[in-house]
Amino acid sequence: MYLWKREGGFTYQQRIPVSVESQFGKSPIRVNLGPLPAVAARKRAIILSGAAMQLMDDPTMNRETLIHSLKALNAELQELHRRHFPLGLRITTALQEANELESEGDIEAARVYRRKAKELAAEKASIKNFKQRLEVISSALSKDSVAWEAERDTYQSVVRTLGALGGQVQLPHAQHMQPVQTVPSQPAEARDERAVTASTNLSAAGRIVLDARRNALDMGDGNGADSRYEERLEATFKAFLEIVGDKPISYYLPLHLQDFATALGRVPTNRSKYPIFKGLSLKQVIEKNDRVPEEKRVRRLSASTIKSHISEIKMIWSKATAGVKDVANLNDYNVTMPAAASASIDREGLPVASINKWLVDAVTPKVMRKPHKAWLPLVGLLTGMRLSEIVYLQSSDIVAIEGIEVFDLRRPLIIKGKEIDRPLKTKTSVRVVAVHPLLHECGFIEFAKKQRGRDGFIFPHYHGANDPADAAQKQMGNWMVALEIHEAQRQVFHSLRHNAKSWFRIHAGDSLADRQCGHAASSVGAKYGFKALEPEELQKLMSIPAPRSLDFSPFVELRRQAD
Incomplete structure (x- = not known):
């Protein structure tokens, strides 16, 4: 041999x-x-x-x-x-x-x-x-x-x-087998078992990339590797293999990106939440939604979402094929957005009338019996924090910097006596957040400091769910629908972050608005200075007037009655 x-x-x-x-x-x-x-x-x-x-x-x-x-x-x-x-x-x-x-x-x-x-x-x-x-x-x-x-x-x-297993080999029963005589072969060069060639199937090559990425993000204590973005990459990769097929990487053409985008243009949004799609493959989901009358059809993915999925596939592809000869270059291919896709939605702030209606309802006895629900709109509006940041606030996050009280999102969470990384969306989310005097006047800071329940979370109710932020998002959405101030994708809880950003920008400028809300700086020059807000900057944010035409008297009056 x-x-x-x-x-x-x-x-x-x-x-x-x-x-x-x-x-x-x-x-x-x-x-x-x-x-x-x-x-x-x-x-x-x-x-x-x-x-x-x-x-x-x-x-x-x-x-x-x-x-x-x-x-x-x-x-x-x-x-x-x-x-x-x-x-x-x-x-x-x-x-x-x-x-x-x-x-x-x-x-x-x-x-x-x-x-x-x-x-x-x-x-x-x-x-x-x-x-x-x-x-x-x-x-x-x-x-x-x-x-x-x-x-x-x-x-x-x-x-x-x-x-x-489906093989074609039928070997006769051996009556006698001679020993195999081998001739020493030339020593083969050492090769990493993860090495990818043009004949490697994409599922295998992509799996190597995704596993390496997870390992790199793993902190060694189980934290860091299971972020939502990693789950999104897994889902996007799975969808590409299902729509285009799992083939050797030499098989794929730039046009397959277009095939993927065209199919995504017919995929319904949040499909896992609809019972009619349970247990169906992605192709079956597309076909089932297409058969539904247009007025009852589930809204399809938007062009911006499809662009994100295409970008993710290009990233996986470029890493999986690095150094491999004779494979297509997908990165330079410009995909045409399918006409079937839903138009991208531009979110904006909530109208003043909607916010005032919300604040009035929040202080009613029926709602105030659920403080984890009642306080969220006020906190989102006056801090600009994401809902996922608010629900993970602990009373110990309220700290003083040179006598000025802030929410310190740089601190780790303390759960059962152990420090856990705070789940934040981006690097710029790690910040201190100014506490406007209205949060004191309305009684929220006093309420927050008293919370000593489940691990000191200010909103412990949501932490009984597998995904606290998602549970809060659903409750806020249902509440807005009941008040008739909700518009799918456009007027949602996240809209309050747009209201806050506009308020900060008008009175304190773009730079302070970005740092208060945890947005990346728009230029290299804007990145210079201290990452956290300085005391003088905190004072400036705290001194800005109340948002125009908004009525906080329901909360102020409720606190006065409590006193």
């Missing part, structure tokens, strides 16, 4: 024994193994060599059938490897779907996905076990005839299992 490496990968060569030259000819048999790590290629060659020696014992075998059988066996071994690789991604995706459904209260549907994840895990374990059996066989075949005889039954079992 010989094994050598060329540009396209390893090639296995098997000599023809003198005793059967009349049946198979003198020239050796060659099989291209393709791009494999050196160790894996040698194991593959040993198994093929054992199969070749067994096939040559058959008096009815001819050279053409022998070569075809060896190539078919090699293809089955390659398919075994290909099937094993993406199972980890599919298991992770199923578990993520289950978690999302559980957070929405759909326990029955979540069970379906957990059952699916369990089945996939069993399949992965089965294939892993099968690959370990192949390791045993390759080890025995590389030794002597005694070792080979001891492993003959295992070899026959492997052959039968490969056939059950």
